[in-house]
Amino acid sequence: MEKRLILDKATRRRQLVDAAIGVFAAKGYRVASITDIITAAAVARGTFYLHFQSKEEAFHAVLDRFHEAFTAMAAREKARRYGNPLALQTRLRESLIEWLGFLLSNRDLTKIVLRQAAAVDPDYDRQYQQIVRDMQDHSAKAIRFLQGIKILRADLDPRFLNSVFHGVTTQVVLQAIADGTDPDLEAVADQWIDLLRMGVVRPGLPTGNRAGRPRAARTKP
Amino acid sequence: MEKRLILDKATRRRQLVDAAIGVFAAKGYRVASITDIITAAAVARGTFYLHFQSKEEAFHAVLDRFHEAFTAMAAREKARRYGNPLALQTRLRESLIEWLGFLLSNRDLTKIVLRQAAAVDPDYDRQYQQIVRDMQDHSAKAIRFLQGIKILRADLDPRFLNSVFHGVTTQVVLQAIADGTDPDLEAVADQWIDLLRMGVVRPGLPTGNRAGRPRAARTKP
């Protein structure tokens, strides 16, 4: 290896982050080695350390990449929300599609963010936790809003609803990524909205003993 | 050090697996070291290799532990299902509680199974994938059954429903584990069933443009 291609700092760094995204997604933070990354980037060992002080810093750069994209998407969505006075349902549908589409068009990043929880420092990676929190806030905010304007029933625990939104999104996306398939986002969004509007039980069924007056889910620490 | 306490093979092995569960849950497979495990088990280094051929085999023993408990629970549930002719809704409620309770009373194991996906061999851990598949089958079977007897609407993609079940369960449980809280399972189950029966949208709202006739979510690989 003796070709000495010189790039400006930003370009090289982007190239290295790209390589790192692929490697971290494929092997996970701990298994991925610097050797993997520089091989993927076709770059010498020292070059890596010209741009990152450590493997961990490279991981953070990857998370940054996700965070930027995520923020950009959130901003786009917000802009649309105010500019476009559509029916709420349509708006929600678009949000779902946007969100799923975002995660699915950044599969490697999504894999890293959704599955590398314990990866870096087992018990405290500020930036990582921040990202996860951001993602959960994203839906939490929507839920509060929808409950505020009486769209969502008020007798449901918002934390439970949040688990529903976050859990289903995560599951749908990870499933698609694991299978390597490319789901029809519109169909998924429709089914989801349908679920939210009407439940999944065939209407007209006789009810069991007691239900429909659920208490809010309490938590005893 | 001369605490040459001699136990029969099975007991020692159990002790080691117990220690490994704690360590793998706390640190993750890659970060956990043999030293961590033998320290937790208060056992000499060599003793570990008397019971497992490698670190990976110890991990598999941990997964086995989960699998056994899971199978036992599934069997118990099946037995109850046939012996106890309750209203369906009650049955479902009990299943949910049972399932959540199972995961939450084995927090360390659950953490390992739900978060160590890429941990061992990044791209092929037969046993691990088997467990995840088993868990998904568990709900998939229930879904097929409920659709078969016309309890669940037939116009919903079973795979989507499966993502809903699996995603929500996972999320609820991981959230509780992360927070270190102990949710009220009955309340959660009630809310969940309520969601399944009626959706989360406040009834009587005017509909947006079009919905309610969702096509099944197709997947183009």
Added chain:
Amino acid sequence: MEKRLILDKATRRRQLVDAAIGVFAAKGYRVASITDIITAAAVARGTFYLHFQSKEEAFHAVLDRFHEAFTAMAAREKARRYGNPLALQTRLRESLIEWLGFLLSNRDLTKIVLRQAAAVDPDYDRQYQQIVRDMQDHSAKAIRFLQGIKILRADLDPRFLNSVFHGVTTQVVLQAIADGTDPDLEAVADQWIDLLRMGVVRPGLPTGNRAGRPRAARTKP
């Protein structure tokens, strides 16, 4: 290399420290590599880290070795001083011989201690500085004592005298070590005492302008 000789911890450690002394003396702390040490000790890489947490800790173990020997010698000397009421001059002579002999029979250690000043952490190696201070205190104490009992002239700056003692010792020893020679300690001691008693100038010489009433050497920081 496949011979697996098992020794008890203390023995192996001693062997490693011995190897380290040779290597550090020959190459200096920075140039010496772990590979050098384990090669000299005929031991595997991991074995080194079974006994020292780092290269620096091994260096400290080497300094400890010097410090122990030094302390032992100082104690021996003190004991003899009180038990043996010899003429002062004889006592001083013995001390010089003892001290030089000590340094010269631990050549590698002496080389390390006298020449690795900036070696470890350029600006602050507590233990290292402690040893150097100890050595200087050793002569400082003797000087104060001798001035106290009016053996040494009181019009000389004790710090200057200390520089004389320490500087000459260091120089004599390092010279011998550098040359690889083995000086006649008794002769050196005799010359030294002679110098202290009578100076080095041929007696009966006419004096220059002014001298003999030196002020104490002042220091302005």
Added chain:
Amino acid sequence: MEKRLILDKATRRRQLVDAAIGVFAAKGYRVASITDIITAAAVARGTFYLHFQSKEEAFHAVLDRFHEAFTAMAAREKARRYGNPLALQTRLRESLIEWLGFLLSNRDLTKIVLRQAAAVDPDYDRQYQQIVRDMQDHSAKAIRFLQGIKILRADLDPRFLNSVFHGVTTQVVLQAIADGTDPDLEAVADQWIDLLRMGVVRPGLPTGNRAGRPRAARTKP
């Protein structure tokens, strides 16, 4: 960075050597990095290699700097010695002051020369050894001269006397450098000469058993 200031070769080189002196004195040869030097010189990495073929060559340039200054001083002193027919004692006093003053007004260089012994190539740095030899010759020559004209007692081993001169100088200077103090050179010189003339023992003391007839210090290799 576009500060492409162009200097003539000699100026740039001087600037680099200046920077190197500071860095080598502060950190020692091994710990000092090219980065340290070019940072201190505010120069690009490549520029360094425009003037030196390697780090070692830069070190040699530093030693050269010392050697030049040293030679110049020696020449000055020699000139004065012949031109100025002072009493011997006064001459010696001036020499001492000159020599100490030289070392103390080039503290960084002195530190490098007196403490970087094993620094470069552990077992053979021709130029380094040359400098040390030069410095010792400086005093050796004086001693031979003084013994030749019967100023110094002839029954003292010249090598021992040399160790005395060199050791005390070194010690006084290094002490001052380490403390960061600025000793009164005249006072030091006076004390020193006093020591040489009369010893340090209070006159009129009864002698111990035997002394005063020292044999020359022999060396058995």
Added chain:
DNA sequence: CATGAATGAGGCTTCATTCAT
């Protein structure tokens, strides 16, 4: 069975040196 000293492959990082611009 149990112990823990010993092993060495492999991972992360530094830094002197080169060379395209």
Added chain:
DNA sequence: CATGAATGAAGCCTCATTCAT
């Protein structure tokens, strides 16, 4: 001349695994 991105050998350290006791 000057610059600074690029290179890769080499150093420190970790840890899964082995084996003499």
